[in-house]
Amino acid sequence: xxxxxxxxxxxxxxxxxxxxxxxxxxxxxxxxxxxxxxxxxxxxxxxxxxxxxxxxxxxxxxxxxxxxxxxxxxxxxxxxxxxxxxxxxxxxxxxxxxxxxxxxxxxxxxxxxxxxxxxxxxxxxxxxxxxxxxxxxxxxxxxxxxxxxxxxxxxxxxxxxxxxxxxxxxxxxxxxxxxxxxxxxxxxxxxxxxxxxxxxxxxxxxxxxxxxxxxxxxxxxxxxxxxxxxxxxxxxxxxxxxxxxxxxxxxxxxxxxxxxxxxxxxxxxxxxxxxxxxxxxxxxxxxxxxxxxxxxxxxxxxxxxxxxxxxxxxxxxxxxxxxxxxxxxxxxxxxxxxxxxxxxxxxxxxxxxxxxxxxxxxxxxxxxxxxxxxxxxxxxxxxxxxxxxxxxxxxxxxxxxxxxxxxxxxxxxxxxxx
Amino acid sequence: xxxxxxxxxxxxxxxxxxxxxxxxxxxxxxxxxxxxxxxxxxxxxxxxxxxxxxxxxxxxxxxxxxxxxxxxxxxxxxxxxxxxxxxxxxxxxxxxxxxxxxxxxxxxxxxxxxxxxxxxxxxxxxxxxxxxxxxxxxxxxxxxxxxxxxxxxxxxxxxxxxxxxxxxxxxxxxxxxxxxxxxxxxxxxxxxxxxxxxxxxxxxxxxxxxxxxxxxxxxxxxxxxxxxxxxxxxxxxxxxxxxxxxxxxxxxxxxxxxxxxxxxxxxxxxxxxxxxxxxxxxxxxxxxxx
Numbered sequence: 035x036x037x038x039x040x041x042x043x044x045x046x047x048x049x050x051x052x053x054x055x056x057x058x059x060x061x062x063x064x065x066x067x068x069x070x071x072x073x074x075x076x077x078x079x080x081x082x083x084x085x086x087x088x089x090x091x092x093x094x095x096x097x098x099x100x101x102x103x104x105x106x107x108x109x110x111x112x113x114x115x116x117x118x119x120x121x122x123x124x125x126x127x128x129x130x131x132x133x134x135x136x137x138x139x140x141x142x143x144x145x146x147x148x149x150x151x152x153x154x155x156x157x158x159x160x161x162x163x164x165x166x167x168x169x170x171x172x173x174x175x176x177x178x179x180x181x182x183x184x185x186x187x188x189x190x191x192x193x194x195x196x197x198x199x200x201x202x203x204x205x206x207x208x209x210x211x212x213x214x215x216x217x218x219x220x221x222x223x224x225x226x227x228x229x230x231x232x233x234x235x236x237x238x239x240x241x242x243x244x245x246x247x248x249x250x251x252x253x254x255x256x257x258x259x260x261x262x263x264x265x266x267x268x269x270x271x272x273x274x275x276x277x278x279x280x281x282x283x284x285x286x287x288x289x290x291x292x293x294x295x296x297x298x299x300x301x302x303x304x305x306x307x308x309x310x311x312x313x314x315x316x317x318x319x320x321x322x323x324x325x326x327x328x329x330x331x332x333x334x335x336x337x338x339x340x341x342x343x344x345x346x347x348x349x350x351x352x353x354x355x356x357x358x359x360x361x362x363x364x365x366x367x368x369x370x371x372x373x374x375x376x377x378x379x380x381x382x383x384x385x386x387x388x389x390x391x392x393x394x395x396x397x398x399x400x401x402x403x404x405x406x407x408x409x410x411x412x413x414x415x416x417x418x419x420x421x422x423x424x425x426x427x428x429x430x431x432x433x434x435x436x437x438x439x440x441x442x443x444x445x446x447x448x449x450x451x452x
Numbered sequence: 453x454x455x456x457x458x459x460x461x462x463x464x465x466x467x468x469x470x471x472x473x474x475x476x477x478x479x480x481x482x483x484x485x486x487x488x489x490x491x492x493x494x495x496x497x498x499x500x501x502x503x504x505x506x507x508x509x510x511x512x513x514x515x516x517x518x519x520x521x522x523x524x525x526x527x528x529x530x531x532x533x534x535x536x537x538x539x540x541x542x543x544x545x546x547x548x549x550x551x552x553x554x555x556x557x558x559x560x561x562x563x564x565x566x567x568x569x570x571x572x573x574x575x576x577x578x579x580x581x582x583x584x585x586x587x588x589x590x591x592x593x594x595x596x597x598x599x600x601x602x603x604x605x606x607x608x609x610x611x612x613x614x615x616x617x618x619x620x621x622x623x624x625x626x627x628x629x630x631x632x633x634x635x636x637x638x639x640x641x642x643x644x645x646x647x648x649x650x651x652x653x654x655x656x657x658x659x660x661x662x663x664x665x666x667x668x669x670x671x672x673x674x675x676x677x678x679x680x681x682x683x684x685x686x687x688x689x690x691x692x693x694x695x696x697x698x699x700x701x702x703x704x705x706x707x708x709x710x711x712x713x714x715x716x717x718x719x720x721x722x723x724x725x726x727x728x729x730x731x732x733x734x735x736x737x738x739x740x741x742x
Binding site for chain 2: 242245248267271282
């Protein structure tokens with residue numbers, strides 16, 4: 035991609051907007067003028083069950099920060115749009131918040147498809163976005179900060195543990211889009227590295243809700259455990275159907291429980307023996323978590339479940355506050371990034387201490403292994419402290435040096451030239 | 453034994469796919485075939501039946517009665533919808549598409565606002581059984597027989613009852629039927645209600661096996677429309693044989709290559725059938741007969 039040509043073209047087309055809006059923001063930032071935070075999350079559609087709580091978490095964080103005097107003396111103003119689980123809505127609203135609403139920062143996105151739909155627009159208008167969601171990893175983009183967990187945090191812990199516990203034959207069923215495909219590639223690689231074999235792999239189109247044949251395929255392949263990377267409420271029907279066919283295999287996942295709280299929604303024991311690596315769920319039993327839950331429930335007493343994305347969204351706004359205050363009230367992205375480059379932007383929140391890695395602009399996490407019991411209560415067989423998002427940095431992504439704005443995968447890593 | 457197991461497994465999977473296609477499509481097929489109305493709110497009638505079933509079961513009503521209740525409620529809502537909206541749009545197929553689509557959006561979003569983004573299910577009853585080295589869900593056998601029962605019941609209804617004869621007369625020559633004293637408005641309302649009730653029944657039957665969310669109806673829609681398009685306007689000569697053909701294609705490909713190829717094969721089969729038989733399977737059979 036020819037970055038310079040692009041910049042010239044957009045500079046010409048958008049020079050008016052730039053002059054009136056972007057450049058003097060820092061200079062005009064007077065005491066009391068609000069900092070605008072765009073919030074694009076799904077409040078309806080297929081993903082709403084898992085994402086409504088993210089909006090609430092951001093509202094909670096904003097309220098707390100405003101009550102404590104705002105960010106560098108300026109109140110937070112949230113600009114919230116319902117993206118309806120629809121990728122085109124993300125594009126439409128991303129343009130709107132960046133162009134018309136002139137927000138300082140955007141918190142956006144649940145599915146990886148939606149993130150990849152809006153990311154070019156963030157790049158085009160040179161905005162600053164937080165993606166507060168676990169995902170398949172690999173986004174090396176200076177315009178993005180990712181607070182969710184990535185495969186080296188979720189799979190490098192989970193899969194070897196499962197193989198040791200249950201055996202080396204693994205069957206993966208995954209949602210058929212970028213998240214599922216790339217996550218399945220990670221699982222495949224980690225299984226091979228640890229001397230295991232893939233008993234099978236099946237990709238399920240989004241929206242599929244009938245799994246009889248898949249269940250039978252799994253039985254015929256006789257794996258030791260099943261990795262379920264299913265996404266959306268339709269695919270979640272798998273668990274009920276697998277349980278009623280008495281499949282009886284342990285399950286490993288990076289997305290269930292921690293996002294869609296399936297263990298609360300389904301009748302026990304359909305999710306029994308599922309193991310999930312997550313950086314937060316409401317069952318995490320620490321004083322910081324209890325304190326977070328109490329404040330959350332006080333503001334949103336009817337919240338069905340407070341998941342890892344809620345914690346990540348809450349943490350993200352607090353991290354942003356810290357960055358702006360350390361940049362002496364500036365919301366200019368490059369000044370905030372030079373704060374990140376100092377390498378100690380950390381926050382001790384509901385999920386423990388987390389820090390932003392300057393190379394990848396991803397976040398370190400405490401990873402909890404959550405096990406769903408017969409009665410759908412949660413136990414934590416083990417916890418991995420302070421797991422760094424190391425893969426992008428090791429593979430050659432260094433945002434302090436260059437900004438490729440690409441998404442890399444294990445099979446297509448950054449080239450040496452970058 | 454290994455061989456017998458795979459034979460049984462193949463039949464089970466075929467039956468399962470067949471049941472899903474028939475039950476998804478029959479309500480849509482009745483409303484389309486009898487009235488020429490393309491009901492885009494079909495999925496929401498399924499969702500309605502499922503929600504009523506789950507709520508009734510959680511209130512302590514036995515599951516079979518809850519399913520019938522879900523069907524009944526969907527049917528009553530269907531009749532009301534026909535009176536309020538559909539009635540004014542007969543003979544304007546494009547307008548009914550837009551109107552029913554609007555109803556579908558309102559129903560999905562209304563359910564989301566009133567009942568929240570998700571609801572706990574009731575769990576699949578009847579447990580499982582083992583054949584050879586494979587285990588199967590018993591409830592899915594019930595679904596297969598339910599699909600056959602629905603087809604049988606509809607056959608009896610349309611061929612052996614007074615309502616069936618009046619309905620067929622109304623559909624064939626509305627003015628003649630009216631001239632002979634048939635209350636055609638009444639027949640249309642009941643037919644639409646019947647289609648909605650069948651959708652509700654499908655929702656009720658599948659409710660224990662699925663995630664309860666306002667958008668759950670959408671997961672039936674592709675299969676429902678595909679089956680009706682392939683089958684054509686007649687439930688018995690169209691929907692049933694179309695479901696047989698598509699179930700064989702889908703179950704076979706899914707077992708061989710996984711869900712993704714099952715879906716692809718299903719859609720390719722539809723393209724081929726429509727290319728060869730533009731009026732669907734029933735159109736082909738009726739032409740042969742004539």
